[in-house]
Amino acid sequence: GAGVSQSPSNKVTEKGKDVELRCDPISGHTALYWYRQSLGQGLEFLIYFQGNSAPDKSGLPSDRFSAERTGGSVSTLTIQRTQQEDSAVYLCASSSGKDEQYFGPGTRLTVT
Amino acid sequence: GQQLNQSPQSMFIQEGEDVSMNCTSSSIFNTWLWYKQDPGEGPVLLIALYKAGELTSNGRLTAQFGITRKDSFLNISASIPSDVGIYFCAGRLRGGSNYKLTFGKGTLLTVNP
Numbered sequence: 037g038a039g040v041s042q043s044p045s046n047k048v049t050e051k052g053k054d055v056e057l058r059c060d061p062i063s064g065h066t067a068l069y070w071y072r073q074s075l076g077q078g079l080e081f082l083i084y085f086q087g088n089s090a091p092d093k094s095g096l097p098s099d100r101f102s103a104e105r106t107g108g109s110v111s112t113l114t115i116q117r118t119q120q121e122d123s124a125v126y127l128c129a130s131s132s133g134k135d136e137q138y139f140g141p142g143t144r145l146t147v148t
Numbered sequence: 149g150q151q152l153n154q155s156p157q158s159m160f161i162q163e164g165e166d167v168s169m170n171c172t173s174s175s176i177f178n179t180w181l182w183y184k185q186d187p188g189e190g191p192v193l194l195i196a197l198y199k200a201g202e203l204t205s206n207g208r209l210t211a212q213f214g215i216t217r218k219d220s221f222l223n224i225s226a227s228i229p230s231d232v233g234i235y236f237c238a239g240r241l242r243g244g245s246n247y248k249l250t251f252g253k254g255t256l257l258t259v260n261p
């Protein structure tokens with residue numbers, strides 16, 4: 037079946053603008069994760085959604101970052117007033133809760 | 149936050165050679181995972197380990213969950229050009245949330261044909 041999809045694959049934006057990144061998890065997966073991957077670094081946990089439970093937002097680096105998951109499926113990560121240090125690959129993953137995480141291809145964000 | 153020390157950072161090897169990489173931590177983990185990431189793609193799970201001392205193979209790949217529960221290694225035998233990529237270890241901390249993974253910084257593998 038279809039894997040995790042993310043859009044856009046690449047986004048170039050000017051400093052100060054807002055961006056929205058989208059994630060479509062694998063159908064039926066109740067858990068959804070967002071990570072940030074900076075050059076030469078491992079994956080940095082941002083936020084976790086599980087069903088109807090309150091999300092774990094403990095990894096969001098600042099209040100400019102927010103995420104929502106509508107209808108328990110699609111998720112949107114929003115970065116307001118982007119800064120150059122926000123440039124990174126943003127990865128989304130989903131899982132059924134009974135197995136490990138499946139990752140999407142990521143969105144490469146460049147803030148100029 | 150918790151850190152996983154992954155080494156080496158990068159490796160340049162000839163096709164056919166064996167490869168070994170490892171992750172260590174000062175904390176105890178109850179799950180160790182190994183992922184591979186190709187350029188422009190997300191990480192793909194290679195091997196999952198859930199028990200101290202567990203040794204698991206997936207084709208030419210073998211990984212072990214260290215007895216101390218603070219380390220894991222991944223071996224690739226008889227490397228081929230398509231093994232090129234970034235390999236990440238990841239783990240779940242004992243006593244931590246059952247969903248949160250801690251990632252190493254990755255090992256960049258280059259295979260010369």
